[in-house]
Amino acid sequence: MYLTMNRFRVILGQEDAFEAMWTTRDSHLKSVPGFVSFHLMRGEVDGDARLYASHTLWASKDAFLDWTKSEAFRAAHKGVKPSEAMYDGPPVLECFESGRRSKRPDAGLACLVLRRRRGIGCSVPYRGPFGFASRGTGMNAFTRALRSEGGKGLTMVSPPLVYALLLLAAPLATIILFSFWTQNFLEIDRTFTIANYAEALSDPLYRELMLRSLRISASVTAVTVILAFPVAYFISFHVRPDRKSLWLFLITIPFWTSYLIRVFLWRVILAFDGPVNGTLMGLGIIDEPLTFILYNANAVVITLAHAFAPFAILPIFVSLEKIDRSLLEAARDLGESKAMTFLRVTLPLAMPGVLAAVLIVSIPTVGDYVTPRLVGGSGGTMIANMIYAQIFDLNDRPMGATLAVLAMAIVALTLIWGISRLRFWLWLAEGCGALGGAGRRIGGDRGDPGVLPAGARHPRRAGDGAGAPGAGDLGLGLIFVMVPKGRAGI
Amino acid sequence: MKARPLTFFALLYLFVLYAPILLLPLFAFNDGTSSPSRCRASR
Numbered sequence: 001m002y003l004t005m006n007r008f009r010v011i012l013g014q015e016d017a018f019e020a021m022w023t024t025r026d027s028h029l030k031s032v033p034g035f036v037s038f039h040l041m042r043g044e045v046d047g048d049a050r051l052y053a054s055h056t057l058w059a060s061k062d063a064f065l066d067w068t069k070s071e072a073f074r075a076a077h078k079g080v081k082p083s084e085a086m087y088d089g090p091p092v093l094e095c096f097e098s099g100r101r102s103k104r105p106d107a108g109l110a111c112l113v114l115r116r117r118r119g120i121g122c123s124v125p126y127r128g129p130f131g132f133a134s135r136g137t138g139m140n141a142f143t144r145a146l147r148s149e150g151g152k153g154l155t156m157v158s159p160p161l162v163y164a165l166l167l168l169a170a171p172l173a174t175i176i177l178f179s180f181w182t183q184n185f186l187e188i189d190r191t192f193t194i195a196n197y198a199e200a201l202s203d204p205l206y207r208e209l210m211l212r213s214l215r216i217s218a219s220v221t222a223v224t225v226i227l228a229f230p231v232a233y234f235i236s237f238h239v240r241p242d243r244k245s246l247w248l249f250l251i252t253i254p255f256w257t258s259y260l261i262r263v264f265l266w267r268v269i270l271a272f273d274g275p276v277n278g279t280l281m282g283l284g285i286i287d288e289p290l291t292f293i294l295y296n297a298n299a300v301v302i303t304l305a306h307a308f309a310p311f312a313i314l315p316i317f318v319s320l321e322k323i324d325r326s327l328l329e330a331a332r333d334l335g336e337s338k339a340m341t342f343l344r345v346t347l348p349l350a351m352p353g354v355l356a357a358v359l360i361v362s363i364p365t366v367g368d369y370v371t372p373r374l375v376g377g378s379g380g381t382m383i384a385n386m387i388y389a390q391i392f393d394l395n396d397r398p399m400g401a402t403l404a405v406l407a408m409a410i411v412a413l414t415l416i417w418g419i420s421r422l423r424f425w426l427w428l429a430e431g432c433g434a435l436g437g438a439g440r441r442i443g444g445d446r447g448d449p450g451v452l453p454a455g456a457r458h459p460r461r462a463g464d465g466a467g468a469p470g471a472g473d474l475g476l477g478l479i480f481v482m483v484p485k486g487r488a489g490i
Numbered sequence: 491m492k493a494r495p496l497t498f499f500a501l502l503y504l505f506v507l508y509a510p511i512l513l514l515p516l517f518a519f520n521d522g523t524s525s526p527s528r529c530r531a532s533r
Contacts, residue, residue, distance in 0.1 A: 227503060234500040247500075254507045257514070265510035275513075309507060 001036070002058040003096040009049040009088035015042075018052065018086055028072040029056070034063020049088035061097055178401035188398065196402035206386065206403060210410060213382040216297050217366040220304040224361050225354060227305065228312035232353075233346075235313075236320035248317070251310055259307060260370060266303040267375045270294040295377025303371045308364075312357035319353025320346070355422070359415070366411050383407050 010018045022040050029035045036057040043051030058064040067073050145151045154161075179196055182189045200206045235247045254262075269275050270293045277289040292298050323346060331341040369384035376382065383403060390400035 230496060231500050231503050234496040238496055250504060251507065254511050257511055261514075262510045265513050268513055269509060275509075306507065306510070309503075 001098040002061040002064050003098075004056045004058070004064055005094045005096065006054045007092040007094065008052040008054075009046070010052055010086060011049050011088050012045065014086040015050055022054070025076070027076045029067075029076065032063075032067050032070065032072050034059040034066070047088075061095075064095070175401045175404055178398050179405045181398045183396045183398050196399050197406070200399070200402050200406055206383075206406075209381065209383045209386050210407065212297065213366050213384070213407070214410070214414060216300055216304075216372075216380070216382060217362050219297075219301045220308065220365045221358055221362040223301060223305040224308050224312045225316075225357050228309060228357065229316055229350075229354065232313045232316035232320055236317055248314070251313055255307075255310055262307060263303055263371050263374050266299070266306065267294065270299055270302065270375065294375060296379035297376070298380075299375040299377070300368075300372050300380040300382070303375050304365050304368060307371070308361045311360045315356035315360065316350060316353040319350045319356070323349045355419075363411060363415070367407060 008018070019040070019042075027038070029038055036059055037055075038057070039055045041053045041055060043053065045051075056064075058067075146155060178188075180192050180194065182191070182193060182195060231251075235244055239247055271277070272289040272291075272294070276293065277286070280286045281289070293302065327345055327349070328341055331345045332338075336344065366382075367384045368382065369388060372380045372382045372385055373388075376385075384407075387400045387403045387407070390396045390403060
């Protein structure tokens, strides 16, 4: 089989005249040897023209070539005068010859896998503009989906997607499923019920543990971020550039050891006869060991604040590093004090990193199990310990699953609520916009008045876009998902 | 380095970060039966 396709771009308004020209003229094709069929296809509007294609099917390429040399060809095109007012550009002729045949014998022309032939015979896989090769072509829907742009992207990400589904979605779905079942002594009753949720939400013990987990997580986040910010600021603004890497390296070294060992060592440090109490008693500051630093929530906060320190320092450091120093100079030149420059320029511009640190610290600490287990005592028990007790000690997996699902939902809702409260910081960042304009007028340190210095960006945009990618960007990504529409420009 | 208070704070913070692992040698070089009281795990 051989297919010739002529594509036309017919100016809007000329469609009727164009179609009339094709329907009224005698093409003499039916008498031509090797002619199979002819169709004029109307396409979509493309700009200020409508697409048309004439499809002529031939028994062979030779039949087509013979026709072009025949009297019938000359008769068919006799009197046809191309009108510039009708076409948006010259017609484009494309020829196709059949490749392999589909297994569907009744598919006719559509069952051909077509190869376009141009010039000296190069052939490329063909995708018609009118869905010609996609509908009823023998390719099933799955194949068509795979060949689409979305299908190709999906194929590319499918291995990690399957991995994620297996390791994340499947356990999560299992936990959710378990939460709607109940435990009957030795076996699980798979009758769907929300009794577990009713009990978990009404029992004051679970409520207290959940609130305590949130309080401890909030405290850990606050302590960690507040202590990490000056350190990150120091490294970014006061350490020589060639020593910044060394400082970051030194910060990460303590965390090369096991998390469990570090938590255990904090129990030793905070013990009644540990170094803290021993030092304070030796210096005469206290007469008897401090009791509020171990086996309670304070011990959990201290230990977790230590464990998550680098996760707060690094994103804040990245965010501070991205700040254009000329903006700070502009603020000082415009009369701001050091403190106000920090509050109105540095801090708002560092907020992406701070928010990333808040998210990175707060989310895992809510569900931490090891730390409250080792140093929390009864006063530091958190929801994860109760989940463990339900599943392993009390053999009530559905209730444990219910608490896990509730904890996850509450964490998500709390974070969404917390981020929605960030309008203050957004307002602060937007307030900095005027200063950013001043920075543009000054033109930075290049002696180029009126020109934005290279790399200088609007303060609200300085935290994203170009620059070294880091955890700040990760946090931003999370924030972009959670912050209401239109508020992602912090 | 400039900013002495910040430097002091950063060094102190670094010391706190290292505090747990500084205790590791005490455990590594004691067998737990003859160690001083500060090397025992808290009661």
